[in-house]
Amino acid sequence: MARSGIARIHVGGIAVAALLVLSGCAPGADPEPTAAPETTSPPEPYTGPAIFVGEELEGFLFTADEIGSLLPGSTDIRPPSSVLEQISDGGGPAIVPEVCGALFAEQSLWSVGSRNVSWTTTADSDYRFGHMLALQFADEAHAQARLDQLVDAAAQCASFDYNGPASFESVTPAASDNVRALAGTLTLPEIEGGWSTFSAYATVGNVLVQVSQSLDGEARPDAEAVAEKLQERAEQARAALMDKLTANPPTEQPEPAENASAPWGDWMITAGGVGPVRLGDPVDEAISAARAAQVIPPPFPGDPSKLVNDAGTSSMLVQATEGGAAVASVTVGDARSVSGTTQVGADLPAIDGLRVGAPVADAVAAYPQGTTVSVVSSEEHWYDMASRDGRLLRFHADRDVEEPGATIIGITVEDATKRPLVFG
Structure with a gap:
């Protein structure tokens, strides 16, 4: 929050006394007009949706x-x-x-x-x-x-x-x-x-x-x-x-320019997607933009497409919205700790310097207002951070996020507003 400065003027006692003497001796004169004080209008009341984070x-x-x-x-x-x-x-x-x-x-x-x-x-x-x-x-x-x-x-x-x-x-x-x-x-x-x-x-x-x-x-x-x-x-x-x-009205953050021809490891994860793979784009266009060496179609309806890099060391998951028309989320690395695979973080996109293989504690420190989640039935663990516009950043962990040594195995960016309204 910006701090408002207050200008203070200090007038020495001698100068004040001299001013009073001169005022008493001087012939009557019309006073100088005083400028009206500047007023600041109060901000317009916020009338948008009540979105808490x-x-x-x-x-x-x-x-x-x-x-x-x-x-x-x-x-x-x-x-x-x-x-x-x-x-x-x-x-x-x-x-x-x-x-x-x-x-x-x-x-x-x-x-x-x-x-x-x-x-x-x-x-x-x-x-x-x-x-x-x-x-x-x-x-x-x-x-x-x-x-x-x-x-x-x-x-x-x-x-x-x-x-x-x-x-x-x-x-x-x-x-x-x-x-x-x-x-x-x-x-x-x-x-x-x-x-x-x-x-x-x-x-x-x-x-x-x-x-x-x-x-x-x-x-x-x-x-x-x-x-x-x-x-x-x-x-x-x-x-x-x-x-x-x-x-402090909400403001929209500009998306950085991306070099689509750069290797995956040079791409950035942002609120809008991963490199040139953008949330909301048609799934076929997004998969094409990723330039993957191998595309593995969803094994079952509702599952994501898996994209594999040239070296076979790293992968991304592209999840479609319900009905399959557009990209709902993109995951770099793994979404589940039970996958049993090990991915090379340097070959995958990053966000704010955070990559697959980094400590989850680094993500918690970078985004301290998030939520730590553990799912008992599936033994999944992650750290969530969501914005006012419904964009979700999820750091998948190889174990309980609060355990020492917990490591990022995947990073997901999702437009969570595209989820079905109720679970089940």
Whole structure:
């Protein structure tokens, strides 16, 4: 943020006294006209979309005292974190009606950033957890679509079938100026464990906030009070963001010129793509621009095309949008740590000096407002950094990002606004 300088004029005491004497002796004269002080007009209020990124997500989180007050039984409340664990295992019995599946969805899947708080409960049970997630999505449409699903589920799933009778007892407070919210308790049949979970959701702009806590006999949260508190906090976060973007409006960064004839190792990874391989271009044109020695078509529908360099030492992955018309993402190196291949980073494009083979810690230091992600089911690990325009930069790691020695095995740039609106 630019600092405004203040000019200060110091007048010595002798000079002031002399000025007073001269003023007293001088004949009356018309005073010199004084110039009107310059005024600076306030900046025009920002009226664009409410797109939150990185540490701005912390403005949605409840304090430890608020969690303790709103969620009876909560204890061992941890500090806010930028580390997100995803399970992504799917499975479970058939759900009737199908819309009720939204109540079981792992909402963080396909998010591009997170700040979260976790805790445990005082229940005498193995089923005891609590967490609050502020989830950043690529744009407003993605976050709003998630809540649309949940609102539909709340309306249709007061009772439903989950290998037996299940229920979702919910409340939906009146929407505030910019925020929608709902809250309720999900209870499963005894054959599926019989457990109950309280959940509350709110959305504003590109953010979905979720509060969840297991229930096991302790006092139940006041669902309406939690939902209204989510609304209040989200409105506060939005107001702070509008003030911030009014003072510092978003600007579009120019894309650097690329030498398409240069070797891959000289190309740059930018928000717009990799060298001459540009996001949004027709897939065939992008593959042609890469001048790969070998092009391996997608083995299955929805998989990326693999491009291999002349020496066979390095590769890139070109992923098409749903339907296959245009480039949605480009990955240099590997996208999965279980691939078992080793690539030569010097033969691949880089971003800000970061290449395949560099420590992931270097990427975290270069982009400190990102999110560390670990996926339990697939043992994948990465570090995400997303911009306000929905461009995602992902550093794939060979192990947990926070482990010493974790190494970059691939770098992806993606237009995350092109993802389907909901996961699954």
